[in-house]
Amino acid sequence: MTERVIAVVTAGLTTPSSSRLLADQLAAAVRDELSGRGVEARIEVIEVRDHAHDLTNNLLTGFPSTELREVLDTVAAADALIAVTPTFSASYSGLFKMFFDVLDDKALAGKPVLLGATGGTERHSLVLDFALRPLFAYLKALPVATGVYAASTDWGTGATNLRTRITQAATELVAALNHEPAHQTDPYENPTPFEDLLNS
Template sequence: MTERTIAVVTAGLTSPSSTRLLADQLAAAVGDTLDERGVPRRVVVVELRDLAHDLTNNLLTGFPSEALREVLETVVKADALIAVTPTFSASYSGLFKLFFDVLDDKALVGKPVLIGATGGTERHSLVLEFALRPLFAYLQAVVVPTGVYAASSDWGPHATALRARVDRAATELVDLLTHQPAKAAVDPFANPTPFEDLLNN
């Protein structure tokens, strides 16, 4: 079976960062799911923090450095993309947007993408739907239904809830990557008990 390459773009500004931690969890979950299905895979992580000066210079001159050119080629050639950003002013970070401004706007057409974001509180979670999803829709990528947002509280006692979201999103990405139809969610209101039967009990 053909090896699949997963590019992971993370825009955390510190080292370590919760953004990188979430990116690593998503990459691990996707890798584990591919392993379970017997699909060979390679994961390449891109830390945008290390490319900040190269990205700025590219925007000013129109020419990427050798290091940036290699990263751009990696993302273009990857079979799928995981993109994770910290939340600033209810949107993705400037560094995150700068990378996708530099990337050719046809590079992600049809590419499966899993989006993630981190922030201090849960109230920023809509950044996935109001900022990231429209960005990748414009780039004509195929974004999985489940985006993963991690607030500070998600790293504590509620880590199991975060893990469930991570696993669900990873499965959706692998389904796209392996051309398997996503499993339909179970509808708890399907086939309800007739009211007459309830009265008879």
């Protein structure tokens, strides 16, 4: 069976964190999508908080520790990346940015990426388009069209809507891995009959 390596970079600050929870759900959806195609997925999860001191030392000295070098090499060698950050001041966290600051600027060139972010309110959902996409465009990565933002309400009554976005994003990432055009769901494909609208 063919194997694909998916690196998951999550920058939550607490244990557990909503960023890690979202990252795990995204990774599981990608694994399920690959499995449905007869492809095995090896998920490599990187908790950035575990490497905070090494990242700081790397920025100060210009050299990564042995452990940090292994983590950076894992991301560079992966077939695809899932990157999830908590939202701070309407942008990605400093810890998240620090990780990609020390990563070789060619490591993500041409690599499919699924972007995710978490926050307390839906008002910060544009962090995906106004902060994360420009960063990964600079790194010459290939973010899929659907990013996934999860607010506090998405973990309760909004879980179904979140799951739909996760599934769509995972499908797009696997399509990008296989160099296929992503299938977009047409909201007008199955319209509600007019009679049903009148009766509702």
